[in-house]
Amino acid sequence: MEVEIRHLRAFTAVARCRSFSRAAQELLITQPALSRTVAQLEAALGVRLLERTSRRVEPTDAGKEFLQQAEQVLASFDHALTTARQRAILRLGFSWLLPAPWAQRTIKSFEETTGASVTLSRTDDPLQALHERTVDIAVVRGDAASPQPLRTVWLYDETRFAVCARESPLADRDHLDWGEVRHWRLVVNSVSGTTGPWSWPEESRPEDIVETSNYDEWVETVAANRGIGIVPETARHRSPHPALRFIALTNAPPVPVRLVYLPDGPRILIRRFVDASLEAAGS
Template sequence: MSIELRHLRCFLAIAEESSLTRAAARLHLTQPAVSRTLAALEQHLGARLVERSTHHLALTAEGRAFRDRAAAALAAFEDAVDPARLRHRPLRLGHAWSAFGPYTTPLLRRWQREHPDTPLELLRVDDRTAGLARGEVDAALLRGPVDAPGLVTEELTTESRVAALPADSPLAGRSRLTLGELTGETVVLNTVSGTTTLALWPPAARPAAALTVANTDDWLTAIAAGRGIGVSSASTAALHPHPGVAYRPLPDAPALPVVLAWRDAFPHPATAALVAMARDIVGGA
């Protein structure tokens, strides 16, 4: 059998809804039809994509890997046949937080001047690859190591790290801090799109506890509420000020790479121009 777009749409609906019944309702199909489509796709791939039981449905490891490829393929197809995008297809630039730091505005302004026929859309997506692996954007500004398959990356610059503290914390009275001074605190970790993990500290000197959140907004809220401290890049302090959060330099923490990433297969035609401009803006700063 041959795989068609309906197989991809069906699988992605199942993955997003975590339910055959809800996926069927979303696609305006019967549940048996959705089950047959999924079974045909799994047979073609020779892999089980979804673990299903009476009360539980979850993607397998193969299903999670295929979800990203299916989303990218479907997005590429829909872009290709969308008449509105044929002439002036926007370049969608994703980021999980802080975009390009202090270079964000210069990049957007210069792009508008030099490439007026190709709009540059800056999109925040709470995801480790800022939606790039799922095909939601064409390129992404990311921080830290990027190991998702099928992506090309170029390091543009590095950023120092800062500690984020409740504004009334005794540590906020210090002009700078060390990682060791944070070990007695609960650390707030953004496990969806953030780069900080407990591995930032030596094994024998890690924070006492961790609190996980899913995005930058919840990260800031938790810190302002006194539930813990955080560590992020210096751009976070500049682009995400919060009255309840004090940022202090962490000079002993390793610098964080800032990279531009894009998909190796079928990149946006303006990708090379974006890479060159971003590199030039950093070099001329």
């Protein structure tokens, strides 16, 4: 049997704690599993490293000598991991306006706990960017199903708001009902938008549609009073455009905010980013 890093970590923890139970708690494994791992190491080396009694555990003379060497090996190994992780980069794709403060909290937590860095990549089509391998994970809004083999993690839902030009007849309204939208010309971001004719049952869909291909075109088209738009609440907080007016939208379904990634991407970094994302979403 080959000696692995897990064997060294198990032995050094027991030798340092002088207890299998305390070492198991430190390593977050069961005591029987820890005992087996140390026994495997002793069998592989052909020497007893620990003296076990009913009251405590003590390193043998060979164990004391091996402990010094093992700790040096682990220190060098951990230093190499830290150095490598500081060079690791996770590419986060998004189409427009990352949710705040979720994005800032997630990125800070991820970078502090992993030592890796997050680079931000604005793209009109995050799903296509994933397939082209130009991003590793993407923030996607909307409830459209992600095609296989993409994986999806739901984070939270955003409230929808209506938006119109200040010159629009709608600008004086304090609210608009979801069912009324069909009576207005609707400006749609057909590439990365969260609302379009597909958002209603076929019999109640808006029929007068103006299509745009990205968020900037959508904003300027609505500001020019070519129609109204529907956006998640993030846009209301983050859009400084002086020609726009945001209006409460009643009875509207929320907009899911999701993370999407390929299963064969950098799995450890993705898993840690997902963990940080879910923690930030729940805070």
